Amino acid sequence: MHIKTASTDYPISNLLRERWSPRAFNSQPVEKEKLQRLFEAARWAPSSSNLQPWSFIIGFKGDDTYNKIAATLVEFNQLWALTAPMLLLAITKNTNQRGEPNRSALYDLGQSVAHLTFQATADGLFVHQMGGFDSKRTIELFEIPAECSVATAIAIGYIGNPDSLPDNLKKLETTPRERRQSIDLVFTGTFGQPTDIFNQ
Ligand SMILES: Cc1cc2nc3c(=O)[nH]c(=O)nc-3n(C[C@H](O)[C@H](O)[C@H](O)COP(=O)(O)O)c2cc1C
Incomplete structure (x- = not known):
């Protein structure tokens, strides 16, 4: 079992167990059919009032967008x-057809990216989302409309060799993934009150 495979308390889908966010990618390009499937998966995410507020700008290593x-x-x-052979921006539209605020815009984009991520995992690809980017600069460089915002930059590709990374990052590639316990995040009655579903 890979060191990054989630050590779960209960059995879950292998796609969920095996997804993780690597920092070392292989230079191998992503095949066109897989690219098409990634965005097909993103497209079929649920969204509030089926507004589908998401859009993406994609670039490939060597091109101007990348x-x-x-x-x-x-x-x-x-x-x-x-x-990574591919970088993209995940964008959401913050208004509905009437120009009113869509409170679910960011939430819906996140679901769409989750769909993309699990399709990627099914196709042997890895996805690493990044909040660490200059969103103001992306708005200028990519002429993002005023009603939209850029939520994340994302790297996608096949897994690479951790030795290609600086030492401090290399270590992160082999550190087991950790999560809060279910008992601390699932409540009943009032916020913070534990449920007994996790008792043996
Ligand atoms: C919205 C978001 C922003 C993130 N920003 C960064 C980032 O800027 N740089 C980075 O190295 N990782 C970033 N990550 C990756 C997280 O650190 C990673 O998902 C988390 O540590 C859990 O690890 P796992 O995805 O391997 O399970 C981000 C993830 C998300 C979902």
């Missing part, structure tokens, strides 16, 4: 994300 996304990343992310 270089522009790369330039917006914070220094820490530039240390590793540029090993």
Whole structure:
């Protein structure tokens, strides 16, 4: 079992157990059919009033879009994300058809990216989302409309060799993944009151 496979308390889908966010990617490009499937998966996510507020800007290593996304990343992310053959921006539209605020816009985009992520896992790909980027700069560089916002930059590709990374990052590739306990995040009655579903 890979060190990053989730050590779960209960059995869950292998796709969920085996997904993780690597920093070392392989230079192998992502095949066109897999790219198409990634965005097909993203497209079929649920959303409030079926508004589907998400959109994506994708760049491939060597092209102008990739270089522009790369330039917006914070220094820490530039240390590793540029090993990925593909970078994208995840964008959401914050208003509905009437121009009123869509309170679910960010939530819905997150679900869409989750769909994309699990399709990626099913296709042997890895996804690493990044909040560490200059969103103002992406708005200028990519002429993002005023009603939209850029939530994350994302690196996608096949897994690479951790030895390609600086020492401090190399270690993170082999550190087991950790999570809060279910008992601390599932409540009943009032917030903070534990449920007994996890008792043996
Ligand atoms: C919205 C979001 C923003 C993130 N931003 C960064 C980032 O800027 N740099 C980074 O190295 N990882 C980033 N991550 C990755 C998280 O650190 C990672 O998902 C978390 O530690 C859990 O690890 P796992 O995905 O391998 O299970 C981000 C993840 C999400 C969902």
